[in-house]
Amino acid sequence: MSDDEQSSHEQVDIETIIDALTSRSPNRIQALYRTAHPGDVEQAFERIGEDQREEILGVLPAEVLSEWADYLPPADVEMRLGSMSRPEQKEVLGGLSDDELVDFLQEVGEEDRPKFIELLPKEKRQASANLLQYPENTAGGRMTMAMATIPEKLSANEALEALKGVKEEIELLSRIFVIDNHHRLMGHVRLRDLAFAERDTPIGNLLHQNHFSIDALADQEEAANMIARYDLLALPVVDDGNRLLGVITHDDAVEILEEESTEDIEKISGIGGDRGDLAYLQTPVWIHLRRRFGWVLGLAFLGLASGWVLLQHESVFKAYYILSLYLPMVVAAGGNTGAQSATMVIRAMSLGELGPSEFGRVVWKELRIGILLGSLLGFCIAMQIQFLLPKTIIPEGIGIFQVASVVGLALTAQVLTSTITGALLPLFARIVRLDPAVVASPAITTLVDVSGSLIYFSLAQLLL
Amino acid sequence: MSDDEQSSHEQVDIETIIDALTSRSPNRIQALYRTAHPGDVEQAFERIGEDQREEILGVLPAEVLSEWADYLPPADVEMRLGSMSRPEQKEVLGGLSDDELVDFLQEVGEEDRPKFIELLPKEKRQASANLLQYPENTAGGRMTMAMATIPEKLSANEALEALKGVKEEIELLSRIFVIDNHHRLMGHVRLRDLAFAERDTPIGNLLHQNHFSIDALADQEEAANMIARYDLLALPVVDDGNRLLGVITHDDAVEILEEESTEDIEKISGIGGDRGDLAYLQTPVWIHLRRRFGWVLGLAFLGLASGWVLLQHESVFKAYYILSLYLPMVVAAGGNTGAQSATMVIRAMSLGELGPSEFGRVVWKELRIGILLGSLLGFCIAMQIQFLLPKTIIPEGIGIFQVASVVGLALTAQVLTSTITGALLPLFARIVRLDPAVVASPAITTLVDVSGSLIYFSLAQLLL
Numbered sequence: 001m002s003d004d005e006q007s008s009h010e011q012v013d014i015e016t017i018i019d020a021l022t023s024r025s026p027n028r029i030q031a032l033y034r035t036a037h038p039g040d041v042e043q044a045f046e047r048i049g050e051d052q053r054e055e056i057l058g059v060l061p062a063e064v065l066s067e068w069a070d071y072l073p074p075a076d077v078e079m080r081l082g083s084m085s086r087p088e089q090k091e092v093l094g095g096l097s098d099d100e101l102v103d104f105l106q107e108v109g110e111e112d113r114p115k116f117i118e119l120l121p122k123e124k125r126q127a128s129a130n131l132l133q134y135p136e137n138t139a140g141g142r143m144t145m146a147m148a149t150i151p152e153k154l155s156a157n158e159a160l161e162a163l164k165g166v167k168e169e170i171e172l173l174s175r176i177f178v179i180d181n182h183h184r185l186m187g188h189v190r191l192r193d194l195a196f197a198e199r200d201t202p203i204g205n206l207l208h209q210n211h212f213s214i215d216a217l218a219d220q221e222e223a224a225n226m227i228a229r230y231d232l233l234a235l236p237v238v239d240d241g242n243r244l245l246g247v248i249t250h251d252d253a254v255e256i257l258e259e260e261s262t263e264d265i266e267k268i269s270g271i272g273g274d275r276g277d278l279a280y281l282q283t284p285v286w287i288h289l290r291r292r293f294g295w296v297l298g299l300a301f302l303g304l305a306s307g308w309v310l311l312q313h314e315s316v317f318k319a320y321y322i323l324s325l326y327l328p329m330v331v332a333a334g335g336n337t338g339a340q341s342a343t344m345v346i347r348a349m350s351l352g353e354l355g356p357s358e359f360g361r362v363v364w365k366e367l368r369i370g371i372l373l374g375s376l377l378g379f380c381i382a383m384q385i386q387f388l389l390p391k392t393i394i395p396e397g398i399g400i401f402q403v404a405s406v407v408g409l410a411l412t413a414q415v416l417t418s419t420i421t422g423a424l425l426p427l428f429a430r431i432v433r434l435d436p437a438v439v440a441s442p443a444i445t446t447l448v449d450v451s452g453s454l455i456y457f458s459l460a461q462l463l464l
Numbered sequence: 465m466s467d468d469e470q471s472s473h474e475q476v477d478i479e480t481i482i483d484a485l486t487s488r489s490p491n492r493i494q495a496l497y498r499t500a501h502p503g504d505v506e507q508a509f510e511r512i513g514e515d516q517r518e519e520i521l522g523v524l525p526a527e528v529l530s531e532w533a534d535y536l537p538p539a540d541v542e543m544r545l546g547s548m549s550r551p552e553q554k555e556v557l558g559g560l561s562d563d564e565l566v567d568f569l570q571e572v573g574e575e576d577r578p579k580f581i582e583l584l585p586k587e588k589r590q591a592s593a594n595l596l597q598y599p600e601n602t603a604g605g606r607m608t609m610a611m612a613t614i615p616e617k618l619s620a621n622e623a624l625e626a627l628k629g630v631k632e633e634i635e636l637l638s639r640i641f642v643i644d645n646h647h648r649l650m651g652h653v654r655l656r657d658l659a660f661a662e663r664d665t666p667i668g669n670l671l672h673q674n675h676f677s678i679d680a681l682a683d684q685e686e687a688a689n690m691i692a693r694y695d696l697l698a699l700p701v702v703d704d705g706n707r708l709l710g711v712i713t714h715d716d717a718v719e720i721l722e723e724e725s726t727e728d729i730e731k732i733s734g735i736g737g738d739r740g741d742l743a744y745l746q747t748p749v750w751i752h753l754r755r756r757f758g759w760v761l762g763l764a765f766l767g768l769a770s771g772w773v774l775l776q777h778e779s780v781f782k783a784y785y786i787l788s789l790y791l792p793m794v795v796a797a798g799g800n801t802g803a804q805s806a807t808m809v810i811r812a813m814s815l816g817e818l819g820p821s822e823f824g825r826v827v828w829k830e831l832r833i834g835i836l837l838g839s840l841l842g843f844c845i846a847m848q849i850q851f852l853l854p855k856t857i858i859p860e861g862i863g864i865f866q867v868a869s870v871v872g873l874a875l876t877a878q879v880l881t882s883t884i885t886g887a888l889l890p891l892f893a894r895i896v897r898l899d900p901a902v903v904a905s906p907a908i909t910t911l912v913d914v915s916g917s918l919i920y921f922s923l924a925q926l927l928l
Contacts, residue, residue, distance in 0.1 A: 010675040011690075014819065039693035046817045049825055164660050173656045174638045174697075192637045195659035196628050211474040226475075228722070229503035231715040233638075233697075250714045251695040254721065258692070261725035262811055265732065269807035269905060270800055280812035281825060285832045289840075292804050292833070296841055296879070299800050301848075303793035310788035318782055324774035328913055329767035331792075335799075336734055336763050336906040340756050343733035347726055348744035353510045355478065361513055361745060368749045369756070376753075377760055384765075415760075441733060441905065442800040449792055 009037035017044035022052055024059050033064045042071035046279035053282070054079065062088035066095030073277040074107035081116075090119050097171070098124065099144045099252070102131040106141075107277070131246075139223040140216030142256065143237045143246030148176040150203065152186050157199035159189070172249050175234045178207055185210055185236055185244040213238045216245050223248045224256035225352065264350055267437035268343060270295040299446045306331075306449040313457040320464050322395060323456070326407045329381070331452035334414040335445030337373060338422035341366050342444050345426045346436045359427050363420070370419030374412040382408030398464050406463050410456040417455075418448040473501035481508035485520050497528045506535035510743035517746070518543065526552035530559030537741040538571035545580075554583050561635070562588065563608045563716070566595040570605075571741070595710075603687040604680030606720065607701045607710030612640040614667065616650050621663035623653070636713050639698045642671055649674055649700055649708040677702045680709050684720050689816060691717035728814055731901035732807060734759040763910045770795075770913040777921040784928050786858060787920070790871045793845070795916035798878040799909030801837060802886035805830050806908050809890045810900045823891050827884070834883030838876040846872030862928050870927050874920040881919075882912040 017036055020028040021044060032041070045053065057080040060068070069077045069092055081089050093116060096104060101120075105113050105128055117125055127145050134140025148170045150159045159176070167173060176194065178186045186207065193206040213236045214223045227235050227250060234247040262275060273291045276283075310317065317323060345362060348354045354362060385404040394400055422444050426436035481500055484492040485508060496505070509517065521544040524532070533541045533556055545553050557580060560568060565584075569577050569592055581589055591609050598604025612634045614623045623640070631637060640658065642650040650671065657670040677700040678687045691699050691714060698711040726739060737755045740747075774781065781787060809826060812818045818826060849868040858864055886908050890900035 008673065008675070009694075014816075015821065018821075037694055039695070043693065043816050047819060047822050160659060167656055167660060191655050191659060192631055195624060195655060196631060209472065211472070228715075228718045229507065230473075230501055231503070233714070250697070250718075251692070254692045254714075254718055257718065257722060258725075258815070261722075261729070262815070265725070265729050265807060265811050268729065269732065269803050271804050271807065279815070279817040280808060281817065281822060281829070285829060285836070288808075288829070288833050289836050292801065292837060293840060296797060296800055296804075296837060297844060300793050300797055300841060300845060300875070303796045304789070306792035306796075307789035310791065311785070314785050314788070317788070318785070321775070321778050321782070324778075324781075325768065325771035327774065328770035328795075328917075329764050332767045332770075332906075332910055332913060333760060333764055335909065336760055337756065339733050339906060340735050340760075343729060343735065344744060344752075347729050351722070351726070351743070352507050353743040353745065355511060357479065357482075358511050358745060365745070365749060365752070369752050372749070372753050373756060373760060376757060377764060380761060381764060411764075442796075442803060445799065445909070446796055449796060453792070 008034075010035050012036040012040055014040060014044050014047070017041060018047060021045070021048065021056050024056060026059060026061070029060065029064060033067060038068050038071040041068055045072060045076070046282060049281060050284065058083065062091045066092045069096050069104075070100045073282065074104040075277070077104060078108055078112075086119070090121075093119050094121055094124065097144065098127045098131060098146055099142065101128055102141070103136075103277075105132060106136050134216055137220050138216060139214045139218045139220055139235075139237045139248060140245065142220045142223070142252055143216070143248050144171055144252075145246045146171045147234065147236075147244075147247040148173055149179050149244065150176055150189070152178050152180055152203055152207070154203050155199065156194050156197040156201040156203065156206065159194055159203055172234050172247070175247075177210075177236055177244055177247070178203060179244055182241075183243045185213060185238055185242055188236075210236060212236075213242075214248070215240065220248075220256050221260050224253040224260070227253035228257065229352075260350070264346065264437045266291075267435070268346060268441050270299070270440035270442040295440060295442060299442055302443070302446045303449070306446070306453055309450060309453040309457070313453075313461075316457055316461050316464070320395065320398065320460060322393065322398075322403060323406075323460055325393075326381075326385075326410075327453065327456060330407065330410045330414050330456045331449050333377060333411055334418035334448035334452045335441075337370070337415045338418035338444040338448045339441035341369070341419045341422035342426055342439055342441055345423050346439070349426065349430060349436050356431065359431075362423055362427060366419050366423040367416075370416040373419060374415030377415055378408040378410075378412035381411055402464055406456075406459050409463075410452075410459050413455050413459075414448070414452045417451055418444070421448055421451075472498075474499050476500040476504055478504060478508050478511070481505060482511060485509070485512065486516055488520060488523050490523060490525070493524065493528060497531060502532050502535040505532055509536060509540070510746060513745060514748065522547065526555045530556045533560050533568075534564045537746065538568040539741070541568060542572055542576075550583070553580075554585075557583050558585055558588065561608065562591050562595065562610055563606065565592055566605070567600075567741075569596060570600050598680055601684050602680060603678045603682045603684055603699075603701045603712060604709065606684045606687070606716055607680070607712050608635055608716075609710045610635045611698065611700075611708075611711040612637055613643050613708065614640055614653070616642050616644055616667055616671070618667050619663070620658050620661040620665040620667065620670065623658055623667055636698050636711070639711075641674075641700055641708055641711070642667060643708055646705075647707045649677060649702055649706055652700075674700060676700075677706075678712070679704065684712075685724050687712045688717040688720035688724070692721065693816075724814070728810065728901045730755075731899070732810060732905050734763070734904035734906040759904060759906060763906055766907070766910045767913070770910070770917055773914060773917040773921070777917075777925075780921055780925050780928070784859065784862065784924060786862075786867060787870075787924055789857075790845075790849075790874075791917065791920060794871065794874045794878055794920045795913050797841060797875055798882035798912035798916045799905075801834070801879045802882035802908040802912045803905035805833070805883045805886035806890055806903055806905055809887050810903070813890065813894060813900050820895065823895075826887055826891060830883050830887040831880075834880040837883060838879030841879055842872040842874075842876035845875055866928055870920070870923050873927075874916075874923050877919050877923075878912070878916045881915055882908070885912055885915075 020032045174191050176189045180186055187210040188208055189206045216237050223235055234249045237246045271291050272294050382404040425439040429436045429439050484496045638655050640653045651674040653670045680701050698713045701710045735755050736758050846868040889903040893900045893903050
């Protein structure tokens, strides 16, 4: 929801809101309802435990819930609606903006949906039916239909008159979309042009052609990226006949981009599945568990490969047990550098900084970084061994220089291969049309653990 | 820059732009200048290698550069300016919007700054002097002064007249800020209220009190979060006397939030320092190296602790070498789960979902997740050992059940301690007022590597 600034809400300290909510005093909550911005109430709810949240929701009057419902998780709204009378339910659902309403209807599932749709006023029923056609993550599933549209044949004055009656229902009035008889998008007029124009100026003279629009079935992330790249206030959403269906506003773009960044961060760290509408504390333990266990179990079995390498090198390991001092370091250095380059590449792709034609250039860059990083690290550690390691720790029969060489060379080789592996895996994922972020850092770490011990023991066999 | 939609730019395919730029044909670049949105040109430049970029910049006419300069890295603009005539330099610098100009002046450094300031038209010189007072990452350092302001004593009609002359210089006209005689912020009027009001309505009747504003010295991230939370179009920036200094617009908020997410992702993966204005491919190898080497070297030395644990358990390791098969798994499971919980907690804090008073609740949640995750994983792997491991691999003298117990219990304990460690470290960082994201996942991984081998070998000594 845009244009919330007209309200008399103040910035209230989150702790104060939490206090008022958890008191469950109707008077304090009423006072909150009049002063606090629902955006702050949303954040306060995110910080309240599941158990308490249910009790607080239980005491919210319909009037208050209808103001806050746009900002609460649909599951919470649904829970509270269950204990309300029919007129109260109507009030709350009628107060939802159309994009949040659709979010809510998508969330409650197909079974319960008709029961809620039935409670809607007629025009909302039509709007939600239109919006529900589009999958949740598409531009169509995210748009609002509360935009300003005018036919092309008007004068500036007529346009202002036409908009006057609806001006408070429109989310964003700065862009007024001009449509032809078939509801096709012709372009837009800026409110500033209308406001400052001579009253009889034809709309056609003020019209800006609309070069930026998005198909209703395109990914919502694409819409958000366009809004960010072109600094748009609103991006019109059209069907394949260029008919105007709705708009995605600047504040939706902010939300979408935040969601996508969170998704990237979580995927990179090996957390699966969707975050949904719930904040960290709002998410039940079993959902957290479900999102984490898959990767953890899979990687545990992948870790057996590293163990197998150790098992196979029993004789060299036992003969030169001093190798154990540097084994974790060599292995981990690969994980660390591999995760670094994977992260750099994944984020660059998310930000649109890399396309398929740049892949060669990425590999070339990471190759140089890997060689430098590996040889620098190898050199530093070899020096540490040569000059700082107590001589007494080295078993008879091998020289300290030999140990320094094995560790230094193994580190160099391990860092180089891991840097390249870390960069290549997300590039490869993109080529086979997977999200590059599925290549979680822990997966790279576990993978290069194997190569790390292989490199280390092979070099030891060779040089000791 | 907002409100760019009035231009006649189209969405041009990035590959097409790259082609045209790398051709270095003046005609093709001129054509691009007329059709392509500078936001797309920016993205194309991000994908072009350093070597080529210099040559392309070399052929850009002043007229083109002045259009694109808001979207190019300051270093690139500076490079091209060096080879331009004085009038051309004036044209380019005069074309920069005030926030980008300040960015540029901050980037070139104090030494070169006067030489560029001297080339500015008088009003820009004043504006940039005002803006340069504020550090780069503050609200003041990020704001624009190109906002609409009117005194409170006007009528709607007078206000429209006053704004008419400046309307194309204002970044965002939807919010018109009302100030008193001392330039103090009284509130704002929405353009829609002005446009639809009777001509003689006093501004006072249309005024919305401004409850949301930010101090010029506050962190830019706080400004962006307010814009996101309250769905604002523009957030006024004030000094400590509530005098209006400038505004941060919705599109700045998008940029700031993207930068902060990138910073979080990079820090979590152990990449240090600031990304700066340069995209991945634009950043020279030595800067990439500098950002990565610090953590990698530090962690290598930290990895010695794990090696020391191995070295100390020589006898048990050699006696039961079968332990090596599961050592990497036990150790890595800790790293994976620790990184997961650190990431969840860091991101939740970035999104404002957790405050200091919720820390106990976080620990309680991660404790339950850790116990379940650990015992589930331990059980799965113990079962694998009990029923799937070839009996021949087990040395004489110990039973398969013993091995299964050691590995299963070690996994459980390791996952539990790592989950808690991963959650506690960022919480602790926040308490001592550090950015929680400084607790990089590789650091957690390396740290719990130590506890992992300790747990594993202690259990082995106890049970075998």
